[in-house]
Amino acid sequence: MMHWIRNLALLIAAPLILTGCLFTPGQFVSTLTIGKDRSFTFTYKGEVLAIDLEGMSDGLGGMAEGDTVKDAADADSTDDDVKPGDAPQESxxxxxxxxxxxxxxxxxxxREIATQLAKEPGYNSVQYLGDNKFVVDYSISGTLTHNFVYPFNQDAAMVLPWIAIELRGKDTIRVKAPGFAKQENVGGEMTGSRESKASGTFTLTTDAEIVSQNNEDGSKTAGGKRVIQWNVTPISKEAPTAVLRLNAR
Incomplete structure (x- = not known):
């Protein structure tokens, strides 16, 4: 079982390693409105950061399952063969x-990724500012007859969504936003833990029944609807999560 899970993690992480970056939120404001009639609108306005993963695959690619870091270091050691001055040094x-x-x-x-993303439905604007930072204005509306994830773009290797809406049974959905919390591991030992830079708010507004949610401040009423707002910081460890009961299909 653990072997299967490890292989799945490697398959998910492989596109990220190949493109050399992982996309994470920076400073942002994000909203999700869900009606009990299954209508929804999701928005994300703010920074998208490309974290450089170059070189991390080289350090692990040669290790077989069960190898340790010490084993790899011992295997690569050539102290007996290479002496100082043998290899040319870069100036x-x-x-x-x-x-x-x-x-x-x-x-x-x-910049090319920004150009391609701007063509995708929902992206009102995408700007690459340099230094691995984008500014994105995204909004999309629809009906929850199927699961929804954001972001997802195979060409840009955006395969680890920040937010997912999952249909569960005939009348229940689960909203979870793992991208708005500190992730200890991405792809298992392929990438290891990375410091989060996410900072902003994620607000869920609904007229559906709230079955459960993990915001310690609970929900508030505004305009006849229930509103839950999560404040996201770089040290937030718990992903915003809520389960709602909608009209049955």
Whole structure:
């Protein structure tokens, strides 16, 4: 069982490693309105950060299942064969040029991602500001006859959604926003834990019955509807979650 779970984690993480980045929220305001008639509107306005994962796959790619870090280090050790001065060293100027070239290549890739995302339904605007930062204005409306996730774009390797709406039975849905909480691991040992930079609010508004929710402040009434607002910080550990009961299909 654990072997299967590990393989699944590797399959999910593989596109992220290949593109060399993981997309996470920065400063944002996000809202979700769900009607008991199954209508919904989701919005996200704010920053999207591309976290560089380059090199992390190299450090783990050669390790077989069951190997330890010490085993890998011992296998790579060539103290008996390589002596100081045998390998040519890059000059500071060469290193700076190499760094600049890598940054230019990454910026070009991320600008292209911005161009492609702007063509997707729901994206009112997508701007790449440089330094691995986008500014996004996204809003979409529909009917919950199927599950919904955001973001999801295979070409840009956005395969780890920040929010998911899952239909459960004939009259129940679960809303969960793992992207708005600190993630200890992404893809298991492929990427390890990373510092969250998410900062903002996620607000759920509904006229449906709230079966459960995990906001310690509970819900409030506004305009005849129930409103739950989660304040998200870089140290938030619990993903915003709510279960609602809608009109049966």
């Amino acid at each position: 500071p100027a060469e290193k700076a040029q190499e760094t600049a070239e890598k940054k230019a290549k990454r910026d070009a890739q991320l």
